[in-house]
Amino acid sequence: MNVPSTTLAMMLADSRLPIGAHVSSNALEAALLGGLSPGRIGEYLATRMDTVARVEAGAAVLARHLAQRDQPLAALHAEWAARTPSRAQRRIAAVLGDGLRRLADRLWPGSLSTDAGSPRPLVLGAIAAIAGLGPRDLARLVAYDDAQTVVAAALKLEPGDPRQGTALVLEACARFEPHIDALAALQDPTLLPSAGAPQIEGWSEDQSVLPRRLFRA
């Protein structure tokens, strides 16, 4: 199947994609319970853009690079996992990766190079390699999805003006833009960025054991 990369990017960024991504708030639910005021969601997004989203986008770009060259992804998987100390974050990444992989198996049968249990950024990178999405748009897609996930969850957790949420998503994407050049140039898995965010990691763990939660992650 051959579609223009713009169409592909729009499809992969669409929250209606049947991969089960609606179960994640990117730990926003635990963050709000843990004391993050709703007025600071923009700040939360800015931190994610500089930390988690960089690691995820870098892993996707590297997976694309390796998959294009038929090289194994195991070493990259280990590098990503070593930069993702929260088990809850690794688990949801594997769940969402499996959802995406099942979709890709239907769209590009037999082409995907990732195993079951591969985290979402690796599966996304492998899809980008076979379907023709460039590294820069791939990195932007990861950042956009990260921000949109938080904002969509915010509307359920702290209902407010949805237009304000959309503005926050675009601000986050703009914030991410200066990282694009360095991310798009990545070729060596050991050089994957490793920006830690201890409070986000703590909230991710809290979210995984939250009683009566709306979101799984």
Next chain:
Amino acid sequence: MTRIHLSATPSGPATLRLVPGLLQPRTISRGVHRAHVALVAGGAMLLGGDHVHVEIEVGDDCALEIQDVGGTVAYESRGAASRMDVTIRLGERAHLLWRAHPFVVTDGADVDRATRLEMGAHSAVLLRETLVLGRSGERGGRLRSAVRARDRDGTAIFIEDLALDGTRPRAGVLGPHRILDSAMLLGRRAEAETPSPRGDRRGPAGPAPRLLHLERPGTIARSLAMDAHSTGIEQIMDVWASETWDKG
């Protein structure tokens, strides 16, 4: 450079080689395959432009315990960043326990800190790392703190870069807290699960530590706090040290 090298001797006590630098190592005790060393600050620590480098090597089958005497304070940098590098190499079945004291980044300080670990097969390390932004009443300066832990063959175990700035607190990094207290157990998973925090954790005892179970064998216990005495990490260090290290 400060060096602490411990290696086994065919018979009798292990060989301990100590080289003083800005930090002074002192032997507390030494036995067969093991040693206990104190690390003493040689003067006012980490002024602008200072570079402290500590190299620790624990040979095959050896166990080393390091105890800090006094914490480390990074003072105002006056234009030149300071740095602290710690390089740790563990042989096969080697063990290291380092109860490091707090690392305080005062107002105006600009510090790079890097801890590199190379872990031999079946080795284990338990490290305390307490990063404190500011002395009391201060907000603290800038700290870039890196940890790079890999197996001998290069496989990544734990890789982290933290960029902290006391004058610019960030939601999601430390939030309003000025202390990041960690117990890092690598090469081995914590045996007993410390009770997981539930519900309101902003009680009088302060926030409960979160346990981060790494993909590779290893567990990191972490607390974000306003006060270094209420993090709960000291107790976890004690439990993990007794689970992992022989008291003999």
